Amino acid sequence: MKINWGTGIVIAFALFMTFILYFVFEVQSNSKYDNDLVVEEYYKHDSHFQEEMARIQNAHDLQQKPSITYKNTEGVKIAFPATFESDKIKGNVLLYRPSNKKFDFNTSIALTNSALVIPQNKLIKGRWDINMEWQYAGKKYLTKEVIYVN
Incomplete structure (x- = not known):
């Protein structure tokens, strides 16, 4: 049986679509390929975007800002300026690992x-996104930083 060029093109398209569908099903069904969302409740998080931008602007407007540094021996150090009263600072620090939410x-x-x-033994090598949400004297702030752990 002789195959003309039209039949060859149809066969090539069918093989290509089979190849692509195989990989789509493989990635969706295999647990080693993690395809989670960055944020669990994406739309809820997005609705508070303007409030988040206001807190970032508050932190940016400060004369003396908190510093976030990484040292191999200590870990991550978040230092507030001496002008802040330590007992009046409230909030939390989220260390987010983009490659694996675990x-x-x-x-x-x-x-x-x-x-x-934050001690070195809590951190594994790679990129960490730090989101520090804090409050001082009734004003809310948000500081974001990216560090790389060696």
């Missing part, structure tokens, strides 16, 4: 000498 964790802000230290 490593995400939240910690309350409890300052010692105007600083909060």
Whole structure:
């Protein structure tokens, strides 16, 4: 049987579609390919976007801002300026791991000498997004930072 060029094109398209569908089903059914959303309740989170931008602007407008640094020996150090009264700072720090949400964790802000230290043993190598939501003197702030752990 001789195959003309029209039949060849149809066969090529059918093989290509089969190839693509195989990979789509493989990724959806195999548990090693994690395809979770970044945020669980995406639309609920998005509805508070303007409020979040206002808190980021509040943090940006500060004369002296808190600093977030990473050191191999200590871990992540969040230092507030000495002008802030440590006992009046409330809030929490979310360490978010973009590659795997299983490593995400939240910690309350409890300052010692105007600083909060997150120990090295809680962090694995790679990128971490830090979202620090805090409040001082009745005003809300949001500080976002990206660090890389070696």
